[in-house]
Amino acid sequence: MSKNSTRRSFLQKCLITAPVMGIAPHTIARTTDRGRDSNSIKKANPIGVSTYSFWxxxxxxxxxxxxxxxxxxASMGFDGVELLLIQMKSDDNGYLQQLKRRAFHAGLDLMGFSTHQGFVYPDKEKRESEIEKTIHQIELAYQLGIPTMRLNTGRWGTIKSFNELMANKGIEPILDGYTEDQGFEWVIDAIERCIPTAEKCGVTIGLENHWGLGRTAAGVLRIVDAVDSPWFQITSDTGNFLENSYEQLEMMAPQTSLIQAKTYYGGGTWYTLDIDYDRVAKIFQDAGYQGYVSVEFEGKEDPKTALPKSLERIRKAFS
Structure with missing residues (x-):
């Protein structure tokens, strides 16, 4: 008997005995061909939390x-943790590996790395410095075993106070003597320089809709489409669109590598948004998103009470 005949015979026996074993034949079919079967089982999105939420x-x-x-x-029941780089006390490898071990023993994924950088600078040397910093941050994510890293475009800096910027809904004037197109060119060029390291390390960079040239979905997509790399996607923040938020999230959903879900229990620090998370979940699920949702609590309530409520709210919507 040939090897192929033996294999066919074995599979036929499995299908015959599957009901006896408590496994329906159609369940086996879905498991072995999940990517193509229209009846494939839909799993709930795992829910993480940013360490920013506690600080x-x-x-x-x-x-x-x-x-x-x-x-x-871990004690609240989250599935993973997104680390805020500037909250960490060190980038020494020993410290990084201790964090990795602690998360593993707590039953948590280290599922996101939230970093800061900016490329909207006329000074080429300053941009080079930010590129080097970002490449180092990608390597830190790799050392931590984190699969996706948040990236910012940076901004013009013509409004110095962040509180004033928020009061102006994130809109600021372009630097005198320059154009918005030049800003986009600087950002795109800088990110392209980071892609080889991201690919080597297996870390997907996610550009966040986070003020500056990434204030709108159109701005984010202009950069992502120009770079055109599977290692450069989007970190979709539900709380950073102050107009037409659902429509803009829908634009970004197909290229999203991580969702950051804002909650505002006790009232927000700069503003409070009433986000319909059932609607948000449907937008991303319709786009086929199955990855992590990371809670970013930005309210005034104690995180010890606000974060369990946030987890319950987001898990229910994304289940």
Whole structure:
């Protein structure tokens, strides 16, 4: 008997005995051909939490160490943790591996890395410095075993105060003597320089809709489409569109690698949005998104009470 005949005989026996074993034949078919079967099982999105949710820039970062955030996230029932780089006390490899081990022992994925950089600078040397910094951040994500990293475009900096920028809905004038097109060219060129490291490390960069040239979905997509790399996608933040938010999230959904879900229990620091998460979940699920949703709590309530409520709200919507 040939090997192929033996294999066919074995599979036929499995299908015959499957009901006896408590496994329906159609379940086996879905498992072996899930990518093409229209009846494939839909799983709920895993829910993580950003360490920013525990700190929110309130007081010294040493008062809210990453280790504490990991332990709290585990006790609250989250599936993973998104690390805020500037909240970490060090980028020494020993410290990074301790965080990885702590998360693993707590049953949590390290599923996102939120970093800061900017490329909207006329000074080429300054842009080069930001490129080098971003490449280093990608390598840190690799050391931590984190599969996706948040990226910013940066902004013109013509409004110095962030509070004033928020009061102006994130809109600021272009730097005198330059054009918006030049800003996009700087950002696109800088990100293209980072792609080889992202590919080598297996870290997907996700450009966030986070003020600057990424303030709108059109701006984000202009950059993502120009770079045109599977290692450069989108981090979709539900709280960073102050107009036409659902329509703009829908534009970005097909190229999203991570969702950051804002909640505002106790009232927001700069503003409060009433986000319909059932509608948001449907937008992303219709686009085929199955990845992580990371809670970013930005309210005034104590995180110890606000984050369990946030988890319940987001998990219910994305289940």
């Amino acid at each position: 929110r820039f309130k007081g010294p970062k040493e008062d809210t160490p990453i280790e504490y955030c990991i332990d709290q996230a």
